[in-house]
Amino acid sequence: MAISDRYHRQRLVDGIGDRGQLAISNSTVAIVGVGALGCMSASMLARAGIGNLVLIDRDIVETTNLQRQVLFTEEDADTQQPKATAAASHLAKVNSEINITPHVEDLTSRNVHHLLNSIDVIVDGLDNFNARYLLNDFAVKTNKPFMFAGVISGQGNVMTIIPKTTPCLRCLFPNPPTSGSQDTCDTVGVLAPAIGIAASCQCMDVIKFLTDNKGKISRTLLTFDLWNSESNRVGYGEPIETCPCCGQLDFEYLNETVSEPVALCGRLAVLLPSIDAFDLEMATKKLQEHGSFERSDTMVRGEFHEERAPDGSAIKMLCFHDGRSIIHGTDDIRRAKAIFERYIGN
Numbered sequence: 488m489a490i491s492d493r494y495h496r497q498r499l500v501d502g503i504g505d506r507g508q509l510a511i512s513n514s515t516v517a518i519v520g521v522g523a524l525g526c527m528s529a530s531m532l533a534r535a536g537i538g539n540l541v542l543i544d545r546d547i548v549e550t551t552n553l554q555r556q557v558l559f560t561e562e563d564a565d566t567q568q569p570k571a572t573a574a575a576s577h578l579a580k581v582n583s584e585i586n587i588t589p590h591v592e593d594l595t596s597r598n599v600h601h602l603l604n605s606i607d608v609i610v611d612g613l614d615n616f617n618a619r620y621l622l623n624d625f626a627v628k629t630n631k632p633f634m635f636a637g638v639i640s641g642q643g644n645v646m647t648i649i650p651k652t653t654p655c656l657r658c659l660f661p662n663p664p665t666s667g668s669q670d671t672c673d674t675v676g677v678l679a680p681a682i683g684i685a686a687s688c689q690c691m692d693v694i695k696f697l698t699d700n701k702g703k704i705s706r707t708l709l710t711f712d713l714w715n716s717e718s719n720r721v722g723y724g725e726p727i728e729t730c731p732c733c734g735q736l737d738f739e740y741l742n743e744t745v746s747e748p749v750a751l752c753g754r755l756a757v758l759l760p761s762i763d764a765f766d767l768e769m770a771t772k773k774l775q776e777h778g779s780f781e782r783s784d785t786m787v788r789g790e791f792h793e794e795r796a797p798d799g800s801a802i803k804m805l806c807f808h809d810g811r812s813i814i815h816g817t818d819d820i821r822r823a824k825a826i827f828e829r830y831i832g833n
């Protein structure tokens with residue numbers, strides 16, 4: 488395979504060269520979550536020439552994302568584009584020599600094997616701990632490197648997990664924080680420069696891993712507070728024998744089968760999980776009898792004539808092709824489920 492000249496400055500770096508660039512071009516990397524972290528990682532990795540880039544995200548672009556989610560435009564927010572496909576179409580203009588595969592999906596224990604089996608490296612772009620613990624289980628079980636990162640406010644945590652070599656996420660944090668106990672980007676905000684640091688650390692380690700420079704990857708957790716100009720490295724440097732995941736091989740998040748509806752924090756909306764055997768075309772027909780709904784390749788969305796939010800505005804609904812739905816205008820899970828069952832059935 489001829490190596491394109493566009494990577495000249497990257498190939499010049501000691502430790503990369505033509506061989507490293509070829510390895511990068513032959514690799515498959517998944518970015519799970521294409522929000523703030525995922526946008527920055529996807530941009531850097533597409534430009535670096537990752538041959539096959541897989542983008543997984545369940546959500547749509549909103550105006551409040553534009554402050555930090557560097558791939559998206561006002562038009563993406565106005566037209567409520569899915570993040571995975573919007574990112575893929577922007578990146579296709581940045582690098583037409585690579586394959587970019589978007590998946591508008593919620594990562595669950597049901598689809599993780601299907602989505603990530605042929606991946607060489609997994610990059611964390613998630614905003615919730617349950618999905619991260621699922622990825623950690625999957626990475627350890629299938630022996631794939633997992634680039635963990637989390638950022639809120641001006642602070643971040645970053646660690647590269649290489650199963651059997653470095654500690655895993657559960658070696659350091661045996662259990663995820665209980666839901667609601669943690670600050671989130673919705674409650675304390677987040678600053679884009681802090682995300683840039685975390686995403687850069689992740690992508691640098693992706694490049695080190697793929698180009699056979701694994702010895703340069705740190706075995707410890709980087710914690711930083713960019714707002715207060717502080718940083719530190721913590722951790723043991725070795726996998727821990729008593730770790731429930733990489734020590735005892737108990738993959739409890741991978742074995743979890745059900746996902747529950749969740750009220751989306753700060754958004755007066757409820758997310759209903761995907762369902763088996765969902766028919767998008769049939770659902771569209773049913774919804775169009777009760778409101779103004781439009782269908783695209785991956786979803787149907789619109790508003791109901793007769794369902795009202797507390798402020799009197801119309802209840803809106805968005806259904807993805809896998810049946811996963813977001814109902815806007817209520818944070819009552821029972822009402823959201825009732826609306827889904829009333830208009831779409833099961």
Ligand SMILES: [Zn+2]
Pocket residue numbers: 654655656657658659726727730731732733734
């Ligand atoms: Zn572990």
